[in-house]
Amino acid sequence: MTESGAGEGRDFLAEELLCLDPVAGLLSSRLGHRTVMVPDAMIAGAEAVLAEEMGEAGAIVWYETGLAVGRRNMEGFAARVRREAGADWLEKRRSVIDQWLWPFRAVGWGVWSPDFSYEKRGLTVMEVDRSVIARAAGRVGRPVCHLFSGILAGAMSVLDRAPRRAAEIQCHSMGYDTCRFVVGEPDQVERAESWRREGAPAGDIIRRLGEQGSGNQEGSDAGQRG
Numbered sequence: 001m002t003e004s005g006a007g008e009g010r011d012f013l014a015e016e017l018l019c020l021d022p023v024a025g026l027l028s029s030r031l032g033h034r035t036v037m038v039p040d041a042m043i044a045g046a047e048a049v050l051a052e053e054m055g056e057a058g059a060i061v062w063y064e065t066g067l068a069v070g071r072r073n074m075e076g077f078a079a080r081v082r083r084e085a086g087a088d089w090l091e092k093r094r095s096v097i098d099q100w101l102w103p104f105r106a107v108g109w110g111v112w113s114p115d116f117s118y119e120k121r122g123l124t125v126m127e128v129d130r131s132v133i134a135r136a137a138g139r140v141g142r143p144v145c146h147l148f149s150g151i152l153a154g155a156m157s158v159l160d161r162a163p164r165r166a167a168e169i170q171c172h173s174m175g176y177d178t179c180r181f182v183v184g185e186p187d188q189v190e191r192a193e194s195w196r197r198e199g200a201p202a203g204d205i206i207r208r209l210g211e212q213g214s215g216n217q218e219g220s221d222a223g224q225r226g
């Protein structure tokens with residue numbers, strides 16, 4: 001269930017986050033998350049049933065679920081970070097995101113790596129290696145990690161204090177090595193989703209979004225239109 005590793009001096013160990021009391025049958029998280037341990041087959045079954053019964057709407061169920069989880073998760077996290085970082089916590093956006101991500105890795109949801117190259121364009125790109133959902137679903141020829149898209153959108157909406165949307169533009173279940181997501185303003189991500197449906201590769205989608213920007217930019221990027 002878990003993928004352990006090390007980065008920037010921090011070990012990503014499930015034991016660091018989770019505490020199992022086998023006698024009481026209780027799994028608790030040191031950060032107060034509600035936690036349940038499930039087999040991969042259950043994740044695969046839930047994904048397949050929702051897709052079969054609801055088609056595209058199944059993806060919305062996953063996304064909306066993730067949105068609520070991500071929002072609540074970041075609200076709790078941001079409250080803790082604000083206390084520690086004081087007034088300048090928003091300037092530490094990158095390290096906030098890095099810290100926020102490690103529990104996902106610790107519990108075996110995959111190795112989440114943010115790419116901030118397009119931050120000035122209002123975009124955060126996230127790569128997820130070994131997504132637990134995609135690995136459970138197998139190579140089904142469509143993106144399946146809508147739960148993660150929702151989590152990213154919910155969390156970044158709280159962090160950036162602005163509406164954020166996310167889309168998976170490349171998925172292990174479509175035959176790629178890793179899953180990739182873009183998080184940004186809703187209109188940007190809608191464009192990304194439509195290009196993905198047309199078959200555009202993730203690299204092209206990110207590049208085109210980077211060229212176009214959000215259409216609602218502020219600060220140093222304002223006015224840089226093609």
Ligand SMILES: [Zn+2]
Pocket residue numbers: 131134143144145168170171172173179180
């Ligand atoms: Zn995926």
